[in-house]
Amino acid sequence: MQGQGRVAYLANGHSLDVWRHPEFRSLLIRAIAWSSGAELPAHPIRCGLLGYGPAFNMGRGHAGWINATPGLQTVAMCDAQPARVEAAKEELPGLAGYFTDLDQMLAMNDLDLVVNILPHNLHAPMTLRCLEAGKHVVLEKPFCIGVDEADAMIAKACEKGLMLSLFHNRRWDGDYLTIRDVVSRGLIGEVFHIECGQGGYGHPGFWWRSDKAISGGVMHDWGAHFIDWILNLAGGKITQVMGDFQKRMWHSVTNEDHGQVVIRFDNGVVADYWTSTISALGRPKWLILGTKGAIQANWGDEITLVSYASGVRHEGKVPVKLPSYGSTQYYRNVADHLLMGEQLLVTAEQARRVILVIDAAQRSSALGTSVSLADGYE
Ligand SMILES: NC(=O)c1ccc[n+]([C@@H]2O[C@H](COP(=O)([O-])OP(=O)(O)OC[C@H]3O[C@@H](n4cnc5c(N)ncnc54)[C@H](O)[C@@H]3O)[C@@H](O)[C@H]2O)c1
Incomplete structure (x- = not known):
């Protein structure tokens, strides 16, 4: 061997699946950077x-x-x-x-x-x-x-x-990752309906989270996680938003008691999320329908999967990916x-879309009609 330099040897890139795998790609980029002399900064x-x-x-x-x-x-x-x-x-x-x-x-x-x-x-x-x-x-x-x-x-x-x-951080939650995995393997076919929500019945408490001027409203807390999940699962561009906010019970605080948003995407997917402090009965955390099956999940350590992907009905439980080290x-x-x-995984532009949906839901509720989102609101 002559001269000076660095050689990185990777031996596992033999199938297309490997080359498409994000972790292999990032390993490869790091290997190229290191072999060409890149150094890390002196301090963290x-x-x-x-x-x-x-x-x-x-x-x-x-x-x-x-x-x-x-x-x-x-x-x-x-x-x-x-x-x-x-x-x-x-x-x-x-x-x-x-x-x-x-x-x-x-x-x-x-x-x-x-x-x-x-x-x-x-x-x-x-x-x-x-x-x-x-x-x-x-x-x-x-x-x-x-x-x-x-x-x-x-x-x-x-x-x-x-x-x-x-x-x-909840993009790394076990149930969400498991659902994404099941969907990406085609086990429920093409997703066309996503239903999700969380809440219960009870006064939301006297803290800043219940004060609309500080919190933004009932959908700005858990809604931020759920809407981010929906936007990632649905895939398409948002075309229309329908929102409904109810103020009926907890008049000692300014947040709405209940908020719902229905989002239509240009790929035909419809998503329906609600968050509530006046829902005496809940809905499952997730109900996702596809052309060849469905998923139901409810905060537990397994999800229910019904699949017709092989031509016959299969019903079973899929363990949730654990442990989750999201943060x-x-x-x-x-x-x-x-x-x-x-590449940064969670960008400000992605986060903006979540706020756009909540904002459109609030406008829709005030107007009493659906709100169309023009091109550009991807
Ligand atoms: N990602 C998650 O899983 C998750 C979980 C909980 C909270 N959060 C988010 O974290 C954020 C904070 O929530 P929290 O539960 O920690 O609230 P908190 O009320 O416990 O803490 C807020 C702190 O901000 C301080 N503060 C207020 N004004 C300030 C100022 N001008 N300068 C310096 N400090 C100031 C307060 O003194 C208080 O200690 C919110 O956005 C909340 O939604 C995220």
Whole structure:
């Protein structure tokens, strides 16, 4: 052998299936980059948490997922409540900065990325400040309250050449991945109807999530996950949205009690989702009909599959893919994108579509008619 250089040898690319597999492709791209001398940056991507709330300990969760991802590191946190800063000092000792004001955290030179974990009405304004300060942003769901906010954030990220990604961690949930797998194998034929929902009967509680001015409304919470799932499963362009919001019982809070959206796609798929605090009986989490079968799933560790794909009826249970490491897989992709230029899996444009649907559903409900979405709303 002569000269100096790096050789990467991959021996398993012998069938088309392998070449089409996203993980093999990314391995190949990494091998090419490494053999041609690409080096990783000297330091990890330094992340600051904006919001360290007590409701679900999401700040602590994000710090754990970030620190479990080689190439990323939590270096700072900020929460307006001093008590939450004290909690972070105990739970995340040794950070370079603990702040009660975003401007102080943004003034840190050695901060690359902010994770925005704030109530929904603060998603857009605080993200815009982070982008303006030159920081990449990971934003918790939902992207924002209105489409105009989504457009402003996307424009700012483009102008500054920064990453803006949404924390759609539930794309890695076991039941959703299992459903996608069953659908992509053709076991229920062509999907034409998707029905899903969640909720129950009871006062939603006195917290910011029930305050429409802060939360955006009843569909901005779980709806962000369900609508993202629907858009990924349905595939086509959205053509029409019908929404229905009901306010009948819980007048001590401003969120709607019940919200429904029916989405039509240009490939003929119709999806119907509702979220409710006044549904005394529920519907299954998922009911998906295809030309050769159907899937039903209800939060358990298996899904019911009926398939006529082989010509005869088969009914069985498919175990849900476990364990699910969605949040760390999400951050793995963020690191791969920022450090190695790999494709970002959850883009701001995808997240905008979710807000577009909720916005159209609210308009439709107010108008009492379906709303058509013009070309461009893919
Ligand atoms: N992806 C998921 O699975 C998941 C789960 C739970 C929550 N979330 C999302 O996380 C976000 C936060 O929800 P949460 O449950 O952590 O709420 P929370 O009420 O527990 O926390 C919000 C925190 O923001 C702080 N805050 C408010 N205004 C601030 C400001 N101007 N500057 C700094 N800090 C400020 C508050 O002091 C509070 O500690 C929401 O978008 C929610 O939908 C996502």
